[in-house]
Amino acid sequence: MKLGFHYGFGNEMKNSYFTHTNSYYKLQLYYALKSGKKFNYELLLQPEFNHATHQLLNIYFIHPNEPNYIEKRQKFSNLRNVKEYVLNLGFIIRKPISKSISIYLLGSVGPMIIDNETERLSEGFAFSDVLALGFSLKKDKITFDVRPNIRHVSNAGLQRPNLGFNTVNVEFGFSFSI
Numbered sequence: 425m426k427l428g429f430h431y432g433f434g435n436e437m438k439n440s441y442f443t444h445t446n447s448y449y450k451l452q453l454y455y456a457l458k459s460g461k462k463f464n465y466e467l468l469l470q471p472e473f474n475h476a477t478h479q480l481l482n483i484y485f486i487h488p489n490e491p492n493y494i495e496k497r498q499k500f501s502n503l504r505n506v507k508e509y510v511l512n513l514g515f516i517i518r519k520p521i522s523k524s525i526s527i528y529l530l531g532s533v534g535p536m537i538i539d540n541e542t543e544r545l546s547e548g549f550a551f552s553d554v555l556a557l558g559f560s561l562k563k564d565k566i567t568f569d570v571r572p573n574i575r576h577v578s579n580a581g582l583q584r585p586n587l588g589f590n591t592v593n594v595e596f597g598f599s600f601s602i
Contacts, residue, residue, distance in 0.1 A: 425453070425455050425601070425602050426453075426454040426567065426599040426600060426602065427452065427454075427599060427600060427602045428452035428453075428454065428569070428600070429449070429451060429452065429597055429599075430449070430569065430571070430595045430596065430597030431448070431450075431596055431597065432450070432595025432596070433445075433448070433593060433594065433595075434446055434593030434594065435592060436589055436591055437590050440481065441480070441482045442482070442544065443479045444477070444478045446591055446593070447476075448472055448475070448593075448595075449472065449473050450470045450471070450472040450597070451471050453468070453470075454466050454467070454468055455467045455468075463517055464516075464517075464518040464519075464526075465515070465516065465517060465518070467513070467516075468513070468514035469511075469512075469514075470510070470512040470513075470514060470534070471511050472508075472509075472510040472552075473507070473509060474509075475505070475506070475508075476505070476506040476507075478503070478504045478544075479500075479504065480500040480501045480542070483497040483501055485543060496543065500542060500543040504542060506538060506540045508536050508537070508539075508552070508577070509539075510534055510536040510552045511534045511536070512532040512534035514530050514532030514533075515530070515531055516529070516558075518560075523562075524562045524563065525559075526559075526560045527560075528557075528560065529557055529558075530556040530557075530571070530573070531556075532556075533551060534551065534552055535549065535550075535551060535552075536549075536550050536551060537549060537550075538550050543585065543587075544585055544588060544589060545578065545585060545589065546579060546586070548579075549579060549583070550577055550578060550579040551578060552575060552577050553576045553577075554574070554576075556595075558570065558572075565600055565601060566600050567598065567600070568596075569595075570596055571596075572593070572594045574590065574592055574593070575589075575590070575591045576589070577589045
């Protein structure tokens, strides 16, 4: 088992309707499932705190047929702070390159609570999905990671609105054996 800490940041994929930036902190708990000849397999538990800023740029995204559309246009066109509390469970397929270097593919999903609604996502319960390609360097007992990733946040249609966000991120971190 390993314990780690990561910091990351990113932006919404380019669009003209809104801006969305995020930064986050993750604790990482790794559990080795299997070490094979070519690949290693791990489970990953990731509690995460995410701080985002969001702003509607194109007020016409909110249509006149929506209730209180003028009020919503004014509300969502102001820069908003959004906090997310996430608990992702991930699976890693790791390919060792040498004794100290490896690359890996990570997929994770988990529930989250969002504290502020936007025109794209309601306040409350949602999900965070992450797909990452990472690079690790082990130096003595510490492993350093660089992990570019794509993250999707939505509420799986449980509430309206549910358009969600798609961000491109990069995170940096370290872990050590426990």
